[in-house]
Amino acid sequence: MDTENQPTAAPPGAGAGIRVVLVAPLYAGNIGSVCRAMANMGVSDLVVVAPRVAEGDWPEAGRLAVHAGDILASMRTVPTFAEAIDGCVAVAGATARDGLYRGHIRLIRDAAPELAAIARTGRVALVLGREDNGLENDEIQQCTHLLRIPSVDAYRSLNLAQAAMVCLYELRLAAVPAELPGEKSPPAGAAHKRRLFEAWREAMLSIGFMKEDKADHMMQGFARIFSRGVKTVDDANIMLGVARQSLWAATHGEHGK
Amino acid sequence: MDTENQPTAAPPGAGAGIRVVLVAPLYAGNIGSVCRAMANMGVSDLVVVAPRVAEGDWPEAGRLAVHAGDILASMRTVPTFAEAIDGCVAVAGATARDGLYRGHIRLIRDAAPELAAIARTGRVALVLGREDNGLENDEIQQCTHLLRIPSVDAYRSLNLAQAAMVCLYELRLAAVPAELPGEKSPPAGAAHKRRLFEAWREAMLSIGFMKEDKADHMMQGFARIFSRGVKTVDDANIMLGVARQSLWAATHGEHGK
Known part of the structure; x- marks a missing residue:
């Protein structure tokens, strides 16, 4: 038995079972924006596979992370996709494309309850592909779930951080009952x-x-x-x-x- | 009867009844990112109230709009909030804050079906406030609906374009049945x-x-x-x-x- 690949238990707390995996991102601003979206939605585990960020572009990450600098600081960078998803019991990749190996795509809205349930005891990787080329076929094949954010056919490609936000929002809504401040005044009798x-x-x-x-x-x-x-x-x-x-x-x- | 303020009928097509209103935005990059989110979700009517964008920052809008340059090009700029919502039958403001005048906040998930239904025959303004100060009380009072995107209490403030994306995503899902490519192979008997x-x-x-x-x-x-x-x-x-x-x-x- 390959003990190195044993799933690791998720730490307690809503969102604690979610890991965001960015595959070979190009723009540091997107990485920073993803950090902020994660902070908004209570997720803190970020792994980046082989970033292609230009040297002088990195300060943008800190600028766009705003109050999520701690997530950016604890971000891990790994050379391969396999290392990024190591220990995860579910690997959910967002893809805007149809075609080969993509027959079992589900809407993020429909998949979120199952993924949130898995994240209560194990670790779930939310995988977002390259800004320019999405996920490659060998990465798609390593995904246990494929996710689709509905959009108009003419312009399917969402900004990386906006796609992350929609997925993290759905996962949070599925995991945590949303609370509103509520009326301070009781109902009139x-x-x-x-x-x-x-x-x-x-x-x-x-x-x-x-x-x-x-x-x-x-x-x-x-x-x-x-x-x-x-x-x-x-x-x-x-x-x-x-x-x-x-x-x-x-x-x-x-x-x- | 004040004919100038008569609601204008929405043009046909999903998302056509939605107008995005940005109140005094600071960063052109956010305006461009909102354009892209609108294009992804099939919305094209953008009105900006009294932008505070620095002169040299405007090119960022075009860079981040990517393939939504037509929405950016047809964006209208108006001096007052009242002009921005003119002709709208519903005015839905997103707010991360509780307090005065905000007792009737609803989750965007819960409000989306009603707003999408209104947008089939009338025009609905989706209002997003300032990056630094949100919406002011007099603007809140002109809203017929107040919307909340659930988030962690410690970091409620979403990036402007990410907030726009979540709202537009919810409105689209409420308006258009999401379609998946589906399995090409029929179910096995x-x-x-x-x-x-x-x-x-x-x-x-x-x-x-x-x-x-x-x-x-x-x-x-x-x-x-x-x-x-x-x-x-x-x-x-x-x-x-x-x-x-x-x-x-x-x-x-x-x-x-």
């Missing part, structure tokens, strides 16, 4: 909403917006609008205040009766 | 698979891989592996060929009995 409608009915009659015989019909319109827009206690209080102030203005203001 | 198993049983017995009393057990292993791996007529023919050749070699070759 039925009684609160009933008081709101009563206050609006009275106010709209008082200011002459509607007559009694048309009131039921008009209130249907407010019901429709409020059902979509008035969700929280704060929302209901704001619109209740409008009705009460309209009523006060109609009976006390200079336009009052 | 039950009879084909039965012939495959019979051939393997005979071949594995013949080459001495298993004895008759263990054959049923071993065939379960092949059934498991083939059920995952042998999907198409081409797949089945390849593995059938292996069995037949093994049988031939076992009876005719130098290791035959």
Whole structure:
């Protein structure tokens, strides 16, 4: 048994089981942009195979990594693709091309849940090919999964870092339930909403917006609008205040009766 | 009625109802990268509000647009946010920050189907804020939708063009059923698979891989592996060929009995 190629366990933490592998990239700016995308999505393991970056171009990597300088600093450079994927239990290569060896391409959206599940216990390589030539056939054959980002047929080739971002975004969404800050105000209850409608009915009659015989019909319109827009206690209080102030203005203001 | 602000109908074609609005961007490279992302995702209407790009930086836009030079060439520059969103029936702003006026943020994944549906008949502005300061409160208030791209809390700020790509990707997936090249070979039928198993049983017995009393057990292993791996007529023919050749070699070759 080839113990050197035993899969290594992924460290804990969402994204910790993902390794990004860039094959022979040309532009340092792309490497830096990939670092930033990784930092945004909670991934930190970056391996670059035989980079073709021009000597004077390397500072661009640091400039575009922005606050992901630690990922760039810990990036490993290896001479071969085999070394880059060593220890990985899944090797998922993104490819924009069809054809030979590519019959089992899946959309990244469809493959992400399986890859995220694998990454919980093992290491998953997300492989992105050359800016100019993508992945070669022998690299494609070493992939356990092939990924496609849907795009228009006329312009399929995505920027390297943007392709990385879409894949990392999908993997993160599949791994971590996305949280939103949420409404700080709780949902308005039925009684609160009933008081709101009563206050609006009275106010709209008082200011002459509607007559009694048309009131039921008009209130249907407010019901429709409020059902979509008035969700929280704060929302209901704001619109209740409008009705009460309209009523006060109609009976006390200079336009009052 | 304010006829100047009447919504304009979207031209036909997926992505045609989407307008990308960049608010006061700093870096021309980002504008060019956004053009490329738009071209990849089938969107072509770009409006930039009061760009802050340094004079000598503009060539970067063309360099990073790559094959999306036509989108860059037809980009409109306007002085105010209001002009940029003129004629749009939905204004969806991406924001990485919580707080004031941001209580109704939704994940781009959740909002994309609604926005894509609106874009079929009207125009939807996808608004991306400043690289350094995002969107200001008065801009946030003009948004009908607020969008969030999930990320790690420690590094929420995505590169402008990468944020654009994720949003445009979600909008495209919501609007256009993604197509894959698909297997060229049709699925293997039950009879084909039965012939495959019979051939393997005979071949594995013949080459001495298993004895008759263990054959049923071993065939379960092949059934498991083939059920995952042998999907198409081409797949089945390849593995059938292996069995037949093994049988031939076992009876005719130098290791035959």
